[in-house]
Structures are given as structure tokens and as C-alpha cells.
Amino acid sequence: MDQKAKALHGEALVIDCLEISRWSESVFKNMRLGGLTAVNCTCSILENFRGTVKNIAWWQRAFDRYSDLILPVHKVSDIQAAKESDRTGIILGFQNTSAIEDDLDLLSIFHGLGVRVMQLTYMEGNLVGQGCLERLDAGLTSFGLEVIEEMNRLGILIDLSHVGHRTTLEAIEASEKPIVFTHANPKSLCDHPRNKPDKALKAVAQKGGVVGATIFPPFLPAGNDSILSDYIDVIDHMTDMIGPDHIAVGTDFTENQPKQWFDWILTGKSRKGPALNLNHPLKNPKGIESSADFPNITHALLDRGYNEADVKKIMGENIMRVFSEVWKA
Amino acid sequence: MDQKAKALHGEALVIDCLEISRWSESVFKNMRLGGLTAVNCTCSILENFRGTVKNIAWWQRAFDRYSDLILPVHKVSDIQAAKESDRTGIILGFQNTSAIEDDLDLLSIFHGLGVRVMQLTYMEGNLVGQGCLERLDAGLTSFGLEVIEEMNRLGILIDLSHVGHRTTLEAIEASEKPIVFTHANPKSLCDHPRNKPDKALKAVAQKGGVVGATIFPPFLPAGNDSILSDYIDVIDHMTDMIGPDHIAVGTDFTENQPKQWFDWILTGKSRKGPALNLNHPLKNPKGIESSADFPNITHALLDRGYNEADVKKIMGENIMRVFSEVWKA
Numbered sequence: 271m272d273q274k275a276k277a278l279h280g281e282a283l284v285i286d287c288l289e290i291s292r293w294s295e296s297v298f299k300n301m302r303l304g305g306l307t308a309v310n311c312t313c314s315i316l317e318n319f320r321g322t323v324k325n326i327a328w329w330q331r332a333f334d335r336y337s338d339l340i341l342p343v344h345k346v347s348d349i350q351a352a353k354e355s356d357r358t359g360i361i362l363g364f365q366n367t368s369a370i371e372d373d374l375d376l377l378s379i380f381h382g383l384g385v386r387v388m389q390l391t392y393m394e395g396n397l398v399g400q401g402c403l404e405r406l407d408a409g410l411t412s413f414g415l416e417v418i419e420e421m422n423r424l425g426i427l428i429d430l431s432h433v434g435h436r437t438t439l440e441a442i443e444a445s446e447k448p449i450v451f452t453h454a455n456p457k458s459l460c461d462h463p464r465n466k467p468d469k470a471l472k473a474v475a476q477k478g479g480v481v482g483a484t485i486f487p488p489f490l491p492a493g494n495d496s497i498l499s500d501y502i503d504v505i506d507h508m509t510d511m512i513g514p515d516h517i518a519v520g521t522d523f524t525e526n527q528p529k530q531w532f533d534w535i536l537t538g539k540s541r542k543g544p545a546l547n548l549n550h551p552l553k554n555p556k557g558i559e560s561s562a563d564f565p566n567i568t569h570a571l572l573d574r575g576y577n578e579a580d581v582k583k584i585m586g587e588n589i590m591r592v593f594s595e596v597w598k599a
Numbered sequence: 600m601d602q603k604a605k606a607l608h609g610e611a612l613v614i615d616c617l618e619i620s621r622w623s624e625s626v627f628k629n630m631r632l633g634g635l636t637a638v639n640c641t642c643s644i645l646e647n648f649r650g651t652v653k654n655i656a657w658w659q660r661a662f663d664r665y666s667d668l669i670l671p672v673h674k675v676s677d678i679q680a681a682k683e684s685d686r687t688g689i690i691l692g693f694q695n696t697s698a699i700e701d702d703l704d705l706l707s708i709f710h711g712l713g714v715r716v717m718q719l720t721y722m723e724g725n726l727v728g729q730g731c732l733e734r735l736d737a738g739l740t741s742f743g744l745e746v747i748e749e750m751n752r753l754g755i756l757i758d759l760s761h762v763g764h765r766t767t768l769e770a771i772e773a774s775e776k777p778i779v780f781t782h783a784n785p786k787s788l789c790d791h792p793r794n795k796p797d798k799a800l801k802a803v804a805q806k807g808g809v810v811g812a813t814i815f816p817p818f819l820p821a822g823n824d825s826i827l828s829d830y831i832d833v834i835d836h837m838t839d840m841i842g843p844d845h846i847a848v849g850t851d852f853t854e855n856q857p858k859q860w861f862d863w864i865l866t867g868k869s870r871k872g873p874a875l876n877l878n879h880p881l882k883n884p885k886g887i888e889s890s891a892d893f894p895n896i897t898h899a900l901l902d903r904g905y906n907e908a909d910v911k912k913i914m915g916e917n918i919m920r921v922f923s924e925v926w927k928a
Contacts, residue, residue, distance in 0.1 A: 316701075318700065318701070368701065371647065371700075372645075372647070372697065372868050373868070374868065374870060394740070394741060394742065395726065395740040395741070395742070396726065397724065397725065397726065397868070400737075400740075403741075404740060404741055405738075405739075405740065405741045405744070406737050406738055406739075406740060408729075408735050408737035408738075409734075409735055409737075410734075410735075411723070411724040411729075411733060411734065411735060412723060412724070412732075412733055412734045412869065413723065413724070413867075413868045413869070415734070416868075416869060416870060416871075538742075539701050539702070539703065539726070539742045539745075540741065540742070540745060541703060541745060542745075545741075
């Protein structure tokens with residue numbers, strides 16, 4: 271990598287809008303190798319309240335045990351502190367609202383435990399709204415409207431990556447704060463139920479939010495044959511559509527997750543097995559295979575002709591702006 | 600009351616398709632005074648798994664303590680046994696599927712605990728579908744389809760009284776077994792969100808199910824000023840529409856429930872307070888104020904000109920037929 275890219279990457283805020291790896295010291299070391307300033311780390315997907323609390327307790331122990339590598343992010347200045355101390359700030363996030371069960375009060379409980387990002391639904395419907403693989407393309411429930419109101423009040427960032435189309439649009443409309451797709455690509459580039467129609471991408475930008483482009487192979491046109499430049503094509507396509515102020519990186523890295531784990535998250539409440547065929551084994555795009563490869567993105571963006579200011583926005587400043595606006599509650 | 604009505608009531612199977620009283624010895628004594636052979640008694644409304652298990656444990660103690668008045672119904676022959684031993688058979692039922700949370704396996708757990716009737720939703724949406732006061736008139740979720748399949752397999756009767764319009768029609772379509780409205784009146788007589796459009800009433804009959812006419816004052820045209828003959832008018836109206844083989848009695852008695860309890864069930868997950876104004880204090884129709892008044896219904900039906908065979912169907916044989924078809928799994 272050339273010196274310019276290396277220097278830029280070193281000085282930039284580098285934020286991954288979503289990872290869902292099998293958390294371990296080696297994953298955290300890869301984050302350090304990749305120069306990651308902060309990562310939104312999923313700590314609840316299908317779990318209920320109690321299961322999620324257990325996951326958060328794991329993180330509390332990890333923050334002690336790996337304090338040379340990571341630190342918890344509760345506010346924007348914690349991300350600055352991570353940068354200054356050469357560690358990676360961990361933002362705890364949910365990919366579902368199953369953890370709050372039927373109780374609005376649990377939102378402030380989880381906020382108190384440090385959770386700062388919540389996706390409204392995973393693949394299926396829940397008490398809040400409908401997911402992208404749900405048979406219904408229906409909107410927010412009455413409870414969902416109150417969940418959004420309370421997340422806005424507390425300062426929890428709303429993520430709509432996996433959310434169904436109509437629920438996505440209604441949530442963007444209902445939220446008083448910017449919302450994000452932490453990890454989703456344009457449907458117009460790769461027609462997958464998890465990717466987003468242009469209308470939704472534009473609505474996120476209009477609301478002041480960001481879209482994290484993902485390397486997850488099934489959401490890229492070339493699937494398991496993708497390479498880094500295919501990923502940069504996604505960023506190009508979205509930049510053309512909604513401008514460089516609304517693009518971020520949200521890899522969706524699933525480092526060391528076994529096939530059984532994918533089967534679990536894709537089966538959900540059903541007895542019919544995984545709702546999505548992921549074409550296992552997944553093969554991340556050559557050049558961006560783990561957090562350690564993050565400098566390659568900075569390099570590739572510069573090579574593609576992005577100016578330094580835009581590279582810094584995409585690599586972290588855009589999502590940092592959204593955190594600042596939403597978390598201050 | 601004349602001797603003919605008294606004799607008929609004494610020999611008939613008398614079944615109340617739904618009560619949700621503050622259960623106590625006095626409530627059970629009223630059931631005996633009214634000559635009730637069996638009652639579908641709600642043991643879960645908004646509760647989750649654990650809360651519902653606790654309610655069922657209360658019933659297990661009650662079956663021991665009040666064994667001179669009541670007995671548990673797990674199969675149709677238990678209702679015959681109740682009749683022969685001059686006791687009231689208690690059918691445990693849910694008015695929601697919140698108790699199974701996100702787990703299809705809990706259906707067989709509750710079936711094992713004796714639960715034989717489950718309403719798919721209460722007033723709000725849940726993981727299965729949408730309730731009648733939900734902002735969405737959307738259909739069944741993917742999970743909801745599997746819940747119906749499993750209820751059919753186990754032999755749990757599906758109740759759709761509080762369920763939203765589209766979810767109701769989809770559930771009738773999806774179920775392989777007859778379904779019921781245990782307690783609902785025609786919207787064409789009293790335009791209340793809890794009452795049912797003619798289309799839905801006809802679909803229940805078409806499926807071989809029954810509709811339990813309710814005395815709950817807000818669902819009667821004269822509200823708190825209703826009298827027994829207004830209730831018989833509801834039965835007349837529905838008999839004209841769907842025939843005497845599909846009508847039953849589902850009072851929705853709420854004996855001794857305090858106002859706070861109504862506020863609780865009508866508030867649900869919301870912070871906005873009760874979703875429905877019930878015009879408290881409720882005043883049951885004169886002539887049918889508690890379970891003790893059940894003989895008055897038999898009397899009034901005969902007075903209205905129903906023949907003895909139809910009176911016996913409406914008072915219990917119709918719902919007994921549905922139990923027979925569904926519970927044999």
C-alpha cells in the first residue's frame with residue numbers, strides 16, 4: 271500500500287457500522303490490525319431479554335480482559351478516546367428488538383447497559399414491525415411507533431438494514447432523528463431481499479442518515495466470487511445516488527461463525543429451517559476478508575479517485591456525525 | 600320460570616364459550632346456580648410464558664380446593680362427566696398467544712397443561728398477527744401460519760374473537776379445523792371494532808365453527824342499558840344470517856373484575872393508557888348479569904319461539920360439536 275493511503279488510514283476515524291463475528295481475542299486483534307477506531311458489534315439477534323443480558327455480561331468481562339485492545343463506547347468522546355489510545359471502541363448494538371420483549375421500559379434498561387444501536391427487526395416480523403423475509407410487507411405496529419419514540423428520546427440509533435420495505439419507510443417517516451442502514455447494498459445493483467430499493471436509500475439520506483455498504487457476499491452481484499473492487503463499485507453506485515455524505519462502511523463480518531450459527535439466525539422461530547440459502551461456505555471478497563484488511567478500503571477508494579475528505583467521511587466521519595446527532599438525546 | 604324451560608335447561612349441555620371473571624368460589628357457585636356444564640375460562644391475556652404458567656398453577660390448586668364445584672376439561676368426555684356429577688367443567692383458554700412467546704414448542708407444553716382454546720391475538724398485534732385495535736389491518740405472519748398448523752396438529756381450538764379483520768380471514772382460510780369466535784357480536788348490529796363483519800361471521804359458519812354471542816355491554820347496541828331481550832336479538836340476527844348450527848353463548852362475563860384490571864388489559868404494551876373507552880362502570884344486561892342467570896337465556900329463547908332442538912344447540916351442543924372435531928387431533 272502506498273504511503274499516502276497508509277497515512278490517511280492512520281489519521282482517519284475508521285468505523286465499521288456492523289460486525290457480527292464470533293467475538294474473541296483474535297477478532298479484536300484483527301480490528302487493531304485494520305486500524306479500526308470503532309465497531310458496532312451485535313450482541314442480540316434472536317435472543318429474548320434474558321439471553322441478551324447474558325451476552326452483554328460477556329462483553330463486560332471482555333472489556334476487562336481485553337482492555338489493551340478494546341473499550342466500551344457509550345458516547346462520542348469514547349470513540350475519540352479509542353483513537354487516542356490505539357484501541358477499538360466497541361458500540362454494543364442489537365439486530366432485533368426481541369430483547370425488549372413486550373416492554374418499552376427495557377429500552378432504557380438496555381440504554382443503561384450501553385446499547386446504542388438497535389435494528390427494529392431481523393428477518394422475520396416481531397412486535398414492532400415486519401422483517402425483509404416476512405410474508406407480510408406491512409408497516410409498523412402501534413407498539414413499534416412507541417418504540418421509535420422512546421429510542422429517539424433515549425438516544426438509541428435506529429437501524430433498518432434487515433427491516434421489510436413498508437416498515438422501513440414508515441420508520442424513517444416516524445423517527446425524529448436520522449436513521450441508518452448499517453449494512454445493506456442497493457437492490458438496483460444486486461436484487462436480493464436484504465438489499466434496499468433506491469427509494470429507501472434516498473429516504474435515509476434525506477433524513478440525514480447513512481448507509482453502510484456491506485461485503486457480505488450474497489448481497490454483492492458476484493457473490494462468493496467478489497473482489498474488493500466489486501465492493502468499491504457498490505460505494506460508487508451509492509455515492510452517485512445519494513452523495514458522499516451518506517455513505518459508510520458496514521462490513522457485516524461474521525469472522526469464525528460456524529454454519530450452525532447461520533442456520534440458527536436464518537431459521538428464527540420457524541420449524542422449516544433456514545429461510546435463506548447463503549450458498550455456504552461464504553467467501554468474503556478477496557482484499558477485504560477480515561477487519562485486518564480495512565486499510566485496503568481506504569487505499570482502493572483513493573485509487574478510485576475519491577478525494578481525501580470524502581474517503582474520511584466514508585470511512586468514519588459520516589457515521590460519527592449521525593452518532594453525534596442521535597446519541598445526545 | 601316455567602317448568603318446560605327449567606326441565607330443558609336441566610337436561611341440556613350448557614356451555615359458556617368465554618368467561619374472564621376474577622376467579623373465586625363465588626364465581627364457581629354462580630356457575631353451578633346457572634347450571635353450567637362447562638366454561639372456557641381465560642387463563643392468559645397479556646401474560647408471557649412464565650406469568651401464564653403461574654395462572655395455570657392457580658387453577659391446579661383450584662381444581663383440588665373446589666372439586667365439589669368444578670373439574671378440569673381435557674377431553675369431550677370430561678364435559679359429560681361434569682354434567683353427570685353436577686359440576687362445571689373448566690376449559691382452560693388463552694385470549695392471546697403472548698404466552699408462547701417466540702417458541703412453537705410452547706404450544707405442546709400448554710396443551711400438556713390442559714389448555715384447549717387459544718385466541719390468536721388480543722387487541723394489539725403480536726408475533727402471530729394483528730388484533731382488532733392494532734393500527735395495521737394486516738394478515739398472519741409467517742410464524743402465525745406455523746402456529747395455526749401446530750394448533751391444528753395438537754388439537755387446540757383457534758379463537759379469533761379479538762383478532763383483526765384481515766388476520767381473522769387469513770386464519771379461517773389457513774386452519775384445517777373449524778375455528779370459533781367465542782365472544783363477538785355482528786358489526787351490522789353494533790358497529791364496534793370488537794364486533795365482526797358479516798363476511799367473517801359467514802366464513803366461520805362455512806368452516807363449521809360457531810360464534811358465541813356476547814352480553815358485554817359495549818358490544819350491544821343499547822350498551823349499559825341493554826336487557827336480556829337485546830341479547831336474544833343478537834342471537835336472532837345471527838341465526839338468520841348463519842343458521843342455528845353455528846350459534847353459541849359466549850358471555851364474556853367479567854365478574855368482580857375491578858376497573859384497574861380493565862385498564863390493564865386495554866392498555867397492553869402502550870404508555871398511552873387504555874385503547875378503548877368502556878364507559879365504566881359496565882352494567883350487564885338486566886336478566887343476564889352473572890353465570891347464575893343462564894337459565895334465563897334458555898327461557899328467553901323458548902319464549903322467542905326457538906324449538907327445543909335449536910335451544911339445545913345454541914346453549915351447548917354446537918360448541919360441543921366443534922370441541923369434538925378439533926380436540927381429537
